Structures are given as structure tokens and as C-alpha cells.
Amino acid sequence: MHRILLAFFFVIFVFSSSVSAREEVLVFAASSMTTALSEIVEVYQRKTGNKVTVSYASSSALARQLAYGAPADIYISANEKWMDYSVEQGVIEENTVMPWLENQLVFISGKDVRTLPALDDKTLIEVIGKSRLAISDPGHVPAGIYAKESLETMGLWGSVKNKLALSNSVRATMALVERGEAPLGIVYFSDAKASSRVKVTAKIPDSAHSPIVFPKALTKGASKNAEQFFRFMDSDVATKIVASNGFVVMQMKKEQ
The missing domain is CATH 3.40.190.10 (Periplasmic binding protein-like II)
Incomplete structure (x- = not known):
């Protein structure tokens, strides 16, 4: 009872x-x-x-x-x-x-990284160096899915797929760049606008990915x-x- x-x-x-x-x-x-x-x-x-x-x-x-x-x-x-x-x-x-x-997809960097003069393998690898490119997990996070699709469309995926720093959200991706743990990252334009600690280094063409x-x-x-x-x-x-x-x-x- x-x-x-x-x-x-x-x-x-x-x-x-x-x-x-x-x-x-x-x-x-x-x-x-x-x-x-x-x-x-x-x-x-x-x-x-x-x-x-x-x-x-x-x-x-x-x-x-x-x-x-x-x-x-x-x-x-x-x-x-x-x-x-x-x-x-x-x-x-x-x-x-x-x-x-x-929304739009962009490359971001810390304030001290120069603007990307071109979106090609040589430039990306030069900027990334021995570090990593920060993107959201393309297995399930939308920003990462769009990022992978864009890199594949632009013929860059093969060069960077083994040099990625993956995160579980787009804000976590941006945080990696803000803290200097990655020299470059891919986030939405709206996220880049929200941070005073990063800058847009290049815009990814809308034609490179599905509509966001x-x-x-x-x-x-x-x-x-x-x-x-x-x-x-x-x-x-x-x-x-x-x-x-x-x-x-x-x-x-x-x-x-």
C-alpha cells in the first residue's frame, strides 16, 4: 500500500x-x-x-x-x-x-590570418600547415554536411579530409578558430558575424552546396x-x- x-x-x-x-x-x-x-x-x-x-x-x-x-x-x-x-x-x-x-557558408580564421587569395588545394594546405581545418561533423551536423559537400564540389575534399578538426555543432567549430586551435574553419556567415574574434577569409559559392x-x-x-x-x-x-x-x-x- x-x-x-x-x-x-x-x-x-x-x-x-x-x-x-x-x-x-x-x-x-x-x-x-x-x-x-x-x-x-x-x-x-x-x-x-x-x-x-x-x-x-x-x-x-x-x-x-x-x-x-x-x-x-x-x-x-x-x-x-x-x-x-x-x-x-x-x-x-x-x-x-x-x-x-x-544562410551562407564561409571560411573563417583568426584575426591574424590573411584572407585566402584563392580556394585551391595549395592555398588551403599552406594556411592549415601542420594544424587542422575546423568543420562540424559531416556525419550528422548540417553545417558539416554542407561543408563536406562544398569541399567535394570544389575538388578540395581529398586534400583536407585527413586534416580535419570535427565538432558537434557549428558554434563549437567557431570556438576552435576563436581559441587558435585551428587556423581555418567553415561556418555559416551568421556565426562569423556574431564573433569579434574571427574574420571571413573567403565566401563559399552557393552553387557548391545544396540550399541552406x-x-x-x-x-x-x-x-x-x-x-x-x-x-x-x-x-x-x-x-x-x-x-x-x-x-x-x-x-x-x-x-x-
Whole structure:
């Protein structure tokens, strides 16, 4: 009887905690959204008084957490593949999925590294030297997938594939360059803009990789507050914030 009562109170406690937590909006967002989305959240909370919490990580890690039952309200992925995966897992309201932002891929370096005069094998190897090229893991992280695709398209993959410093997110990749642990890295343009410790040494042609699209969606069972914040992300003020952080808003692009 004692065990039954303990189990009963435990279930009540978990249910109450879950309901309380759901009053706050929980967003799962790709780590490359950190700077822009944090600004949007700050403005939204100031305007509405509603609380929004964001968990930043690689798109793949977040998608898997959702599939395992994590109670997030909104998911923002750095590519469409992991959004499709989340839809297939039955955790996303499919009719809310929308392509939101686009991004660009760039080479970055520390402030003391010269701008790359050319994107060829000789130049890359010369700059990398005995060190490594920092990229996100191309096995599952979108920025790494795009980076590998670009290097292959440009005929550079064979020269650098054994000289890579892999990380589990694009912000972790940038940190390797910021700390001087890698002389060069490949990140999104928006990430490069967010750091005063790196500079863009070369832009990778859009034709070298698949379109870099950041879709967003509501999860199944998302709260009313989540729907309100989801709409706010398309507001004029939010659009200005993401644009100032180096993203291209896809709706604006269509209207131009």
C-alpha cells in the first residue's frame, strides 16, 4: 500500500511539473541561431511578459531528443533533412512546417590570418600547415554536411579530409578558430558575424552546396503561448533582427 501511494504521488508530481513547465514556451533551435534568436526572445518577453526558453544544440541532437519525447514546443532546424526526420517520427505538426531562413557558408580564421587569395588545394594546405581545418561533423551536423559537400564540389575534399578538426555543432567549430586551435574553419556567415574574434577569409559559392534552409515548426501539443511566439518570429521586428545577424528571410526573398 505504501508503495502504491508513493507511485501515485510521484505521478502527480511529474504531471504537475510538466504542466507548469508547459506554461513556458520551450524552443529547440540549431546552435547557429543563438545570437539572433536570443535577441528575438528578449524583445518578445519584454513586449508580452511571456517566458520563452531556448535550448541550443546541433539540429540532429535536438531532433533525436524530440523523437525520444522531449517536451519542446517549437523546433528550428539548420536543414530540412532533420525537420523531415522529426515529421516522420510523429512529433511535429506537419502543416506548420515552413522554410524560414537561408544562410551562407564561409571560411573563417583568426584575426591574424590573411584572407585566402584563392580556394585551391595549395592555398588551403599552406594556411592549415601542420594544424587542422575546423568543420562540424559531416556525419550528422548540417553545417558539416554542407561543408563536406562544398569541399567535394570544389575538388578540395581529398586534400583536407585527413586534416580535419570535427565538432558537434557549428558554434563549437567557431570556438576552435576563436581559441587558435585551428587556423581555418567553415561556418555559416551568421556565426562569423556574431564573433569579434574571427574574420571571413573567403565566401563559399552557393552553387557548391545544396540550399541552406532553416525550417521552423510547432511540435504536436504545442501550447497557445508557443503559437503566439511562432507567429512573432515572422514579425517585422524579428525579421529585422535575423537579417541584421546575417540570415536571409525567405519570405522577404520571395517578395523581392
